[in-house]
Amino acid sequence: MKQSKMLIPTLRDVPADADIKSHQLLLRAGFMRQTASGVYSYLPLAKKVLQKVEQIVREEMDAINGSELLMPTLQPAELWQETGRWYNYGAELMRIKDRHARDFALGPTHEEVITSLVRDEISSYKKLPLVLYQIQTKFRDEARPRFGLLRGREFIMKDAYSFHSSKESLDEAYNDMVKAYSNIFRRCGLNFRAVIADSGAIGGKNSQEFMVLTDVGEDTIAFSNESDFAANVEMAPVHVQYEKSNEELATLEKIETKNQKTIEEISRFLNVAKEKCLKSLLFKVDEKYVLVVVRGDHEVNDIKVKNLLDAKSVELASSEETLNILKAEVGSVGPIGLTEEVDIIADYAVQSVVNGVCGANETDYHYTGVNIGRDFQPSQIADLRFIQEGDPSPDGKGTIQFAEGIEVGHVFKLGTVYSESMKATYLDENGKSQPMIMGCYGIGVSRTVAAIVEQHHDENGIIWPVSVTPFEVHLIPINMKTEAQKELADQIYNKLNRESVSVLYDDRNERPGVKFADSDLFGFPIRITVGKKAEEGIVELKLRKSGETLEVAIDNIVDVIKKQLNSY
Amino acid sequence: MKQSKMLIPTLRDVPADADIKSHQLLLRAGFMRQTASGVYSYLPLAKKVLQKVEQIVREEMDAINGSELLMPTLQPAELWQETGRWYNYGAELMRIKDRHARDFALGPTHEEVITSLVRDEISSYKKLPLVLYQIQTKFRDEARPRFGLLRGREFIMKDAYSFHSSKESLDEAYNDMVKAYSNIFRRCGLNFRAVIADSGAIGGKNSQEFMVLTDVGEDTIAFSNESDFAANVEMAPVHVQYEKSNEELATLEKIETKNQKTIEEISRFLNVAKEKCLKSLLFKVDEKYVLVVVRGDHEVNDIKVKNLLDAKSVELASSEETLNILKAEVGSVGPIGLTEEVDIIADYAVQSVVNGVCGANETDYHYTGVNIGRDFQPSQIADLRFIQEGDPSPDGKGTIQFAEGIEVGHVFKLGTVYSESMKATYLDENGKSQPMIMGCYGIGVSRTVAAIVEQHHDENGIIWPVSVTPFEVHLIPINMKTEAQKELADQIYNKLNRESVSVLYDDRNERPGVKFADSDLFGFPIRITVGKKAEEGIVELKLRKSGETLEVAIDNIVDVIKKQLNSY
Structure with missing residues (x-):
């Protein structure tokens, strides 16, 4: 192609309203222009990249027996009313009336349409499983469109849906899809991780997000530097074998620590390592009070507390509540000498602290020579802290690092939510009617293009991987x-x-x-x-x-x- | 691909609401399903055909230096207000408000968006010409969606736009486009014709429609069986060398023809060939009356009358008007002995009639032995009739046949209509600001698929050409x-x-x-x-x-x- 024949309007200056690198560079290099807030025209160079990404997606979907179709953008409201999403989806769902005043949604996703389609055409287990996908422009009326292609109102998605007559069949398609997604993002030259998106039961991966690791993003990802492990920091389990020193147990002593409240202050004041301090925080868990103890260099992860206690709500107690229940200010509380009214739970790391320091439940006083088992006894010891950079990866391979993440894909076991509400049933081997078991799987195609730029550029411009270069x-x-x-x-x-x-x-x-x-x-x-x-x-x-x-x-x-x- | 993995729901019976073969077969063969009136889901087999057609389109567009982009579906109302089409387009334009109550159109076409884009990025003649195209889903809220993919509300188009600094450059792009379109439809296995869509000045082809010849359609096409010639029947010029017999001129005689009014009746009553009868019809042309004379076996083409007389309106006179002006009933009027008040114009064929028959301007009387020049003298003799099957093709090659036509493509020289209303200007060699000269070019991609089926099937199903077969x-x-x-x-x-x-x-x-x-x-x-x-x-x-x-x-x-x- 001759450059004089193409529309590639480059810009020397960084556009004022573009905050992140991919947005800036795609504008500056003449790949796109904004037509309205969150709505872009993809110019010829971008169109070529999109086509290459789409082709990679197509090849990998076809390789797992996906078949491509194309459903409409205009979706009858009646379908969305069947699932209730017409009422629940909120302002992000763009709605339009036709000349006869009939309501339609502009598709942000296609669960309703595909479930209706498959419901009407498939009636026997013999025709299952089915994996169907499409690559299509989608609409979502974001309240605050931003970051260029990362959060637009009109964008290109690959969405896939699978239909099954057994959970095993769904698992198989789901696992195939995870592999296909990994291939796609690898082929696009991305450094990404598949992240467990729900806290789920052990081993039960019902949903994973594919996150591209970058400096910008809306989630912090804990990932291993040597394996595929990755999770949202909130979700990452901590698997550490804490070493316990052999030193002799010291006597418990109460000492004055006037105005020394934070771990930082106590550690400096008493000249002990933070690892020897115990951090004790009072939480209100549903209607009861629980003292959570972690090591001084760790942070309490309240989601883990919530999961351990199977609670509905977990909130840090206020200063007043703490003073009221423990008779001491927040900086001076600890697990020793509590009434039975307050449950104590501790993180695994607390077990390794020998001759530690903790608050004495008396304002401006701490104990030294504290030892678990001898001086206090938690009701439960569990994984209660946030994972940290430098921790070993929970899968035993490598060390944890943090990065921001851009979600480029999501795989999800839907189960029978849609098939039940829309009565998408099939007859099983015994002639019995059953709701179809479903999965859904999305890739943000235009977002992937932005993610590639986010990972592949220098101060002079974009550096395309060969696989997707225009x-x-x-x-x-x-x-x-x-x-x-x-x-x-x-x-x-x-x-x-x-x-x-x-x-x-x-x-x-x-x-x-x-x-x-x-x-x-x-x-x-x-x-x-x-x-x-x-x-x-x-x-x-x-x-x-x-x-x-x-x-x-x-x-x-x-x-x-x-x-x-x-x-x- | 294994058939068990694909969704191909075939039907044994012809669906009740499908009138034409392509609609019936695409439903029966499991290529598509209706999601809403005029809105279809393309199932996997259809998606494959679409992709093949799109690839052919792409290759031919690229071959003429077109470059592909992708503009958004959501088009800000402000752009449509600049050209006035926001107000003029009517109910076919689908309109939507976003969460901030801002108006958008769902693109039925993209003249406004592309003109705005090019206006913002191109300022010099040095960057012209440009040919840009996209393949995209379009929206048009048809009052009566019908014929399956032929007239839907959501459909796939290839639309292209060209921008020029001279008419010669536009002509070049236009001619390239005509060739590319011919290649595309030929490669899709279609029997089609490029039809002159406007009556235009001689040689001035400003617009052509590409019509696929079928048994169904919304236009009748006159085409040559031996060449590329084709035109809407209304537009086709008649180029016939009429032979004039050598017989001796007879005497003009007035004879009674009681109750014989139509050419059919007169021809039978007097036992003369229709070709010897003169058909005379009184028209009101603007404010004057004009008697149009054609041969008895021909039909008056009022568009040609209008063009010849450069009139604003041409209407057949009522019976009352005819009686009033010519003093005879409609079946008995003719060109002999008229006052100067009534102008006479005649079709070329009338010159060939020797010893003909015409009305005598006296109810129930006709003349025989009528000869032009001797008995009456038209003010103008011109091409005033409709072309007929069997006529020689106006280009001198072959014979005219009729067929119904499905419009699959349209090429159009826009000139400066959009660039003037939207102020899309460039600086010419002399630094003077000029409006860009534009062309636009469309192909109905999904409609092309239906047209292929319309031309390629038998009683058992579809017969795909290799080039586009799934x-x-x-x-x-x-x-x-x-x-x-x-x-x-x-x-x-x-x-x-x-x-x-x-x-x-x-x-x-x-x-x-x-x-x-x-x-x-x-x-x-x-x-x-x-x-x-x-x-x-x-x-x-x-x-x-x-x-x-x-x-x-x-x-x-x-x-x-x-x-x-x-x-x-």
């Missing part, structure tokens, strides 16, 4: 008016096209500086510069990612480019 | 439970997949009759039946189009299939 090669004659350069460039252009290497030919009469700056913004893997050595048939190759340059003779150019693309 | 081969073991058959079918399936021959494997446990009926409905070019000779490694190939069958040994199967597909 063009593999950017061909730039320094001066189109120099006959030798133009001729050699034409020759290379034809040669590469013949060999199915995709190439954008910068045939514009622009200054070299403008051409190079644009080229860096675009971020195709290889730049070919046709300059002074054109008469000798020699050009310069520059690799966008490493900045490495090499001189190549026209005769070898195809081989060298193919080799570089393979190893890029 | 699968090239339908592989059917008679009995999946017979080990030899299943094994051979598996072997063929793997073999064809390896060779990139697309194949649907009917792995269902259905009776052969059901499988064959489904297969005929689907209409893939080649059916492979694995039956009794499976143990010998022999299968039957059946060509869907001709019904021809041949036995093939497994060793030759790939070669035979590739050969058959090439010559299908």
Whole structure:
């Protein structure tokens, strides 16, 4: 393709309203323009990336026996009323009336339409399982569209739905889908993790989010540096074998610690490591008070407290409540000498503290020489703290790190929620009517494009992975008016096209500086510069990612480019 | 792909509400289902056809330097207000309010969005011309959705727009587009014609419609059986060299023709050929009366009368007006002896009538022996009649036939209508601001699929052209439970997949009759039946189009299939 024929409006300056790198770069490199808040036009370069991502999605869906269909954007309200989502979905559901005043939703997702379709056509277990998917523009009227393609109101999704006659069959499709998603995001060049999205029962993965690890995002992800493990920080279990020192047990002593309240202060004041301090926090759990004890260098994870106690609500007690129940201020409470009114639970790490320090339940006093079992006895010892960077990964492989995450995919075992409300049933082997068991699986296609840019750029522009780059090669004659350069460039252009290497030919009469700056913004893997050595048939190759340059003779150019693309 | 994994719900009976063949067959063969009136879900087989058509469109658009983008469905009302179409488009424009009560249109077409986009990004003649296209779902709230995919409310279009700094450049893009469209429809296996859509000045083709010739449709097309010529019947010029007989001029005689009014009646009553009768009709043209004379076997084309007289309105005079002006009833009027008050114009064919018959402007009387020039003199002689089947084609090649037409494409020189109302200007070589000159070009992609079916079917189902077939081969073991058959079918399936021959494997446990009926409905070019000779490694190939069958040994199967597909 010749650059003069394409619409690629680059910008030198960072657009004022673009906060994150992908948004800035996709605007600056002329990949897209905003048509309305949260609504974008994908210009030719972006369209090429979208198509490549879509093709990868298609190949991986087909590989797991998915079959592609295309459902409508206009969805009759009646279907949404069957599931109740017409009433519950809120302002994000865009609604429209036709000329006969009939209500429709603009599809944000297609559970209703596909369930209705399958309900009408499938009646026997013999026709199950089915995995159906589509790649389509979706609509969601976000209250605050932001971050460019990451949170728009009109966006491209791949959504898939599966229908089964047994849980085992659903599990199989779900596992296939997880593998397919991993392949897709890997092929898109993304550093991502599949994150357990619900706290669920042990082993029961009913839902996973695929998160791309970046500096921006709406969730913090704890992931292993050596394995696939990843979870929202709230959800990550802590699997640590805490070592307990052999030192002799000291006597319990109460000492004055005037105005020393935080672990930080106590640790400095008494000159003991934070790991030797016990952090005690009073929670109101449903209607009862519970003192939660963790090690001084850890933080209480109230979701874990809630799960352990199977509670409806868990709230930190107020200063007044703490003073009232424990007769001491927040900074001076601890697990020793409590009445039976207050339950004590402790994190596993507390077991490893020998001769520790804790509040004495008397304002401005702490105990030293504290030992669990001898001085206090929790009713339960469990995993109650947040995972931390540096902790071992719960799967035993590697060390935990944190990153922000962009959700690019979500797999979900729906079960029979939709099939029951919409009466999508089949006859089983015994002729008995059963609700179909369903799964649903989504990928944000346009969001994936933004996530790729978020992970692949430098200060000069985008750095596309080969798999999704709009063009593999950017061909730039320094001066189109120099006959030798133009001729050699034409020759290379034809040669590469013949060999199915995709190439954008910068045939514009622009200054070299403008051409190079644009080229860096675009971020195709290889730049070919046709300059002074054109008469000798020699050009310069520059690799966008490493900045490495090499001189190549026209005769070898195809081989060298193919080799570089393979190893890029 | 295995058939058991796909959703292909076939129907034995013709659906009650489907009037035309394409609608019936696409429903019966399980290609689509209606989700709401004029709104369809494309099931997996249809999706494959759509993708093939889209790929053909893409290739031909890219070949003329079009570049693909994707504009949004949600279009801000402000843009439509700039061109006034927000107010003029009527009920077909679907309108929606977002959560902030801002108005949007659901795009039925994208002139406003693209003009706004190009206006904001292009300011110099140096960046022109530009040809941009997209393939996208469009919305139009038809009052009466009908004919399945032919007139729906949500449908897939390819729309292209071009921007130019000169009329010559627009002409070039327009001509390229006409060629590309011809390639596209030819590759889709369609018998179509490019039809001049406006009456335009001679040589000035500002708009053409691409019409697929069928038995159903909303326009009648006059086309040549030997060339590309085609036009709406209203628009087709008549180019006939009428032969004039040498017989001697007879005397003009007035004879009584009581109750003989129509050409039919006069011709029978006087025993003269219709070709010898003159048909005279009084028209009110703007404020004057004009008698239009054509040969008895021809029909007056009032559009041609209007164009000839450069009139604002042309209406047939009422019986009262005729009686009043010509002093005779409608069946007895003619061009002889009129006052100057009534202008006479005649069709070319009238010149060829020697010793003809016409009304005598006296009720129940006609003249015989009528000769133009001697007995009456038209003020103008011109092409004033409708073209007829059997007429020579106006381009001199072949004979005119009629067919109904389905419009699948439209090319249009917009000029500066949109660029002027939206102030899309560029600076020319002299630094002067000029409105961009535009063209727009549409293809109904989903409609094209229906048109293909309309032209390619028989009583048993669809007969897909190879270029757009969902699968090239339908592989059917008679009995999946017979080990030899299943094994051979598996072997063929793997073999064809390896060779990139697309194949649907009917792995269902259905009776052969059901499988064959489904297969005929689907209409893939080649059916492979694995039956009794499976143990010998022999299968039957059946060509869907001709019904021809041949036995093939497994060793030759790939070669035979590739050969058959090439010559299908």
